Each structure stands twice: as structure tokens, then as C-alpha cells.
Amino acid sequence: MDEPARPQKRNAIRAQNEALILQAAEKVFAEAGFGGATMQLIADMAGLPKANLHYYFATKEDLYRRVVQNIFEIWLHAADCFDNAPGPVEAIGAYVDAKMEISRRHPNGSKVWASEVMHGAPVIQDYLETTLRDWTAGRAALIQNWIDEGRMDAVNPDHLLYMLWATTQHYADFGHQIETLNGGAPLSDAQWLAAKDSVKRILLKGIGAV
Amino acid sequence: MDEPARPQKRNAIRAQNEALILQAAEKVFAEAGFGGATMQLIADMAGLPKANLHYYFATKEDLYRRVVQNIFEIWLHAADCFDNAPGPVEAIGAYVDAKMEISRRHPNGSKVWASEVMHGAPVIQDYLETTLRDWTAGRAALIQNWIDEGRMDAVNPDHLLYMLWATTQHYADFGHQIETLNGGAPLSDAQWLAAKDSVKRILLKGIGAV
């Protein structure tokens, strides 16, 4: 194709390389953890010299922080369906679907997040205390409204949210275990559908949503 | 107390030091991951010189393997209540109680296990393929029996087990996140009880267990 000296080739190169590095970093951080990951490994996976990584990201921690923030954005965005629903069945059903889809398409991101939280959230503690806390309080209030309206059982909203997170993210974080128990093969399309249906059915019936 | 030249003081010393090291190692591996953990850190936490660790455990990987195996044993043992129960309500109720208690008392072990599985189970893959696979198949058959006897809904046994693992272990693996959302304080006795009840109530009702 023709590439007639684009006016903003610089910006394109930067954007492309940053995306390339972030993608490789997410995979390496997920597979090896922050401590086990090396800049050399990420560089090799991205097909770039190690020094080039430090040109775009000053330190390993900066790169890691960007990866974690990206995941957080995706998850927050996935919760939109929670708000635009008329009731608990639609909201929770759509939320489970969205989060299961993320677990399937973004397993590495989920693992990096899990690892970060398990290690005490050294780099995203402020996000937990602000954005996530606000988000959680908002959804808990929403759930409480549904309870007050008699549209579902009087369950503890916080623990319900934890169950939603736990069950959906488990398919990403423990995907290797599930795959092993599945005879070594990744879940098929049908099996993913069955997983989604199982989770939705048990949870929705469990909270008495009508 | 009197210590009149015990006949097996040697064995006692070995047992005590190994336990001390394993305990410190579990904590450090949980907080920093395998790659982030250092033998020096473990040694400091155990109050021993680093070289002494290598006297009892040849390599970092050996020490790590022992930690993971210990956790696996505890979890397998916790599943006994699953078998000695007359029906799904008692079995699953007792299993949730047992696993929640482990999450509370052994959060570091749970984190190490989660980390190991997330990174592709490099050191316990054989356990997954043998012991865990057998265990899972056995419980899935048990659940299927209950379904056939009409004692619970026809849910997919595998996905039900995944939900049990996910919801209970979440309280250990994501304990820091839960604590942050709880205003920075660990869950109180009452809150742990509420968590257990929430999980049991939603799951048991969700599978239509009577």
C-alpha cells in the first residue's frame, strides 16, 4: 500500500509500539507474576530490543501499572449493563455474561489483576479505595432497592457482588485447572455457554429473582 | 522445663526448623509470588541464616513445592465432610463451611495455590491430573446421584464444583480487596458468619436442594 510520508507517522509508531509492548507485558506478567517477569522476556515476546522498552516505559513498575490500569478500565466498562437494566434478572444476567466473556477473551488481564490484589494491591490501592469503592457502593444500593421492592430475596448485597466476581473471574484465573479437569482441552463454545448458563441459573434462582 | 538430653532431640530440631521455614515461606510466597520471594526474605522471617535454609531445603523450588503440597493436603482433607453427609444440603453446607474456615485461617496457603495454578501449575501439574481429577470425578458422580434421586436440580456438577471453589477461595485470595471495601478493616466474626450464610443460602437455594 502507499505510505506517502504520513503527517503523523510518529504518533502512529508510538501508539503501535506501546500497544505491542503492553500486550506482551500483560501475557508475561500473567504467566510469571511481577517478580518472575523480566524485561528481557517481555522484549523478546514483543520482538523488540530491551532498551526499546525502557524508551517507552521508564521502569518495569511503570509498565506494570499501565497493564493493571488497562484491565481495570475494561472491567469498569463491563459494568455498564448493570445500570441500564430494568431489574435484577436482566442486570445480573447481563453482568455475568459480560464478565464471563471477559474471562474468556482477556484471561491474562484477569490474572494480572488477581495477582496484584493477592499481593496487597501495591500499585492500585488508591483505585480500590476510590473508584472501586464508589462503584461497589452504587451497585449495592441498586441491589438493596430491588430487595426493598420485593424483586429478589433479602441477601447481603456485598456478598452477592463478591460471588459474582468470584464465579466469573474463576474461569480466567483458574482456567488452567479447569482445562486440566476438562481432559487437557480448553472449554468448547458449548461448554462456555453451559458455564454461563450454570452460573446465571444458580445465582438468579439462589437470590430469588423473578 | 526439664530437657534431660532427649533421645531424639535431633529429630525434634529438624522437625521444628522445617516447620518454621515452611511457615515463613508460605507467607513470603503468598505476599510476593514465587518470583518475587527471596530466600533471604524467608530466612529473615524465620529468624535463621539463609544458608541454614539451604541445609533443610536444597533449592528455592524444593521449598516452594513443599509449601504447595502442604496446602493441597489441607484442602483434600477438608473435603471429607463431603462424603460423610446424607444429602446435598448437609454435604455442600459442610463443605462451604470447611472451605470458608480454611480461607479465614489459611489465607496465605490459598494464595500460594492460586498463584501456582494461575502460572500454569508448573510444579503440581501431575497432582492436578491425578489426585484432583479423581477427586473431582468422584464428587461429580455423587452430585449426579443426588440429581438422579431428585434431591436437587439438574445442574452441571463440574460447574457447581467450580462455583464452590471460586466463592469460598475468593475470601482468601481477594481478602485484601474485601478488606479495603470493608473500610480497611478485616471481616469481623459476625461478617464471616454472614459471608458463610450468604454463600450457603444462595448456592443451596440456587441448586434447588431440599
Add this chain to the structure above:
DNA sequence: TCTTTTCCTGACCGTATGGTCAATGTGAAG
């Protein structure tokens, strides 16, 4: 074309890590 800014990278550095070892201490057996 010339200049400036951005991009790229091989070579290098200080440090921290996992692991070793020789020397020494310490219970127990004869």
C-alpha cells in the same frame, strides 16, 4: 538541503539473587 526532534539499540554497569563451601559447633554413641 540543513537542522531539529524523535526513535532505536548494542554495550555496559551496579546490584541482588540462588546457591556453595569450608570451618566450626553440638548432641549422641562407644
Add this chain to the structure above:
DNA sequence: CTTCACATTGACCATACGGTCAGGAAAAGA
């Protein structure tokens, strides 16, 4: 007391890691 296996540890080593930098290539502006 002597002997011997077990236990302890400071000092040491090779390696690998995160990060730096000088100098060159390539794009954008003049």
C-alpha cells in the same frame, strides 16, 4: 574422652536482572 554424624553459618561465587547511555538512524520541519 574419643569419635562421628548432624547442625550451623559467614564468606564467597557466578549469574541474571533492571536500568543507563552514547551514538546512530529516521522522520519532521525550515
